[in-house]
Amino acid sequence: KKRIVSGVQPTGSIHLGNYFGAIRNWISLQNTYDTLFFIVDLHAITLPYDAQKLAKSTRDTAAIYLACGVDTSKASVFVQSHVRAHVELMWLLSCATPVGWLNRMIQFKEKSRKEGVENVGVALLTYPVLMASDILLYQSDFVPVGEDQKQHLELTRELAERVNYLYGGKKWKKMGGRGGAIFKVPEPLIPPAGARVMSLTDGLSKMSKSAPSDQSRINLLDPKDVITNKIKRCKTDSFPGLEFDNPERPECNNLLSIYQLLSGRTKEEIAEECQGMNWGTFKPLLTDALVDHLHPIQVRYQEIISDSAYLDRILAEGAAKASDIADATLNNAYQAMGFLQR
Numbered sequence: 001k002k003r004i005v006s007g008v009q010p011t012g013s014i015h016l017g018n019y020f021g022a023i024r025n026w027i028s029l030q031n032t033y034d035t036l037f038f039i040v041d042l043h044a045i046t047l048p049y050d051a052q053k054l055a056k057s058t059r060d061t062a063a064i065y066l067a068c069g070v071d072t073s074k075a076s077v078f079v080q081s082h083v084r085a086h087v088e089l090m091w092l093l094s095c096a097t098p099v100g101w102l103n104r105m106i107q108f109k110e111k112s113r114k115e116g117v118e119n120v121g122v123a124l125l126t127y128p129v130l131m132a133s134d135i136l137l138y139q140s141d142f143v144p145v146g147e148d149q150k151q152h153l154e155l156t157r158e159l160a161e162r163v164n165y166l167y168g169g170k171k172w173k174k175m176g177g178r179g180g181a182i183f184k185v186p187e188p189l190i191p192p193a194g195a196r197v198m199s200l201t202d203g204l205s206k207m208s209k210s211a212p213s214d215q216s217r218i219n220l221l222d223p224k225d226v227i228t229n230k231i232k233r234c235k236t237d238s239f240p241g242l243e244f245d246n247p248e249r250p251e252c253n254n255l256l257s258i259y260q261l262l263s264g265r266t267k268e269e270i271a272e273e274c275q276g277m278n279w280g281t282f283k284p285l286l287t288d289a290l291v292d293h294l295h296p297i298q299v300r301y302q303e304i305i306s307d308s309a310y311l312d313r314i315l316a317e318g319a320a321k322a323s324d325i326a327d328a329t330l331n332n333a334y335q336a337m338g339f340l341q342r
């Protein structure tokens, strides 16, 4: 079976972008592939954070995975920091990563702009190396992510090829290794729709956990009245009718796209249904679709989060399974790079 890994940071609330860009796609993939889904807590501390909230957010995120339909009889769910190999391999990988590759990362540039490059933590720069470690440890074939992670995936591929070239192949064989590649070179799986859900208050920026205004996103755990209020107040325009793909109407395109994703219908069908509508008729439809879709997820979330023994067991089993795979890759990497065996 081909293998798939992916993860979400337990920072703030999980929103519709995380759902349509990543989590929802995991659910269909778990039937065909060997899947591992982690909560990337180590990634969540690269910017200043509240240590008293981290454990709770990590647990919440795990419960959301399960509530959205991740099935632990098929997929392994675990916490990144529970599998020590992630940080260990990161060190090996970071010794093979040119600083120039990391300086190019759009997310680093964006996130370091505010504080200034001299002031942000080193880990904000080396963040993609940890992400590469998350992926390469499991010899993953595919990584389902939203559009914003594409560049990180490219770096992961380049890094895998570089380490394979430097320490794998014939060279490694001469040193007593098995020969061949140390890491499989993974491919991103970016969904055709939903890969870039935009903000409710600005159709040109993506929906994000770190945006200061909660009005800009729909969180998966938002109650009905909050959703109603956010849709009522979201940014629209004063063009007649509703349409996809008009560059002058990014908000309209985004809201129709969300409606389409929720409905499971085609773009053409939605375009036809909505072309003659005004915002006053469309907004209640979208609100209802959101509430109907999220309500069952919220009910399941409540059940799961209130049974902490169950959740702990799932996470412990997931970490044990993941560690077996991860340790094997890590040991191969140590061996290929010439370390004295333990």
Ligand code: TYM
Residues within 6 Å of the ligand: 005, 006, 007, 008, 009, 010, 016, 017, 018, 019, 020, 021, 022, 040, 043, 130, 131, 134, 135, 143, 144, 145, 146, 147, 148, 149, 152, 194, 195, 196, 197, 198, 206, 207, 208
């Ligand atoms: P994170 O936590 O920012 O986002 C989790 C997933 O949600 C996707 N996403 C979006 N998709 C569509 N529209 C949006 N507005 C939107 N916002 C976020 C992201 O693309 C991602 O798939 N570095 C990663 C986490 C990570 C990871 C990994 C992912 C760490 N190691 C290994 C895959 C494999 C991140 O910060 O995602």
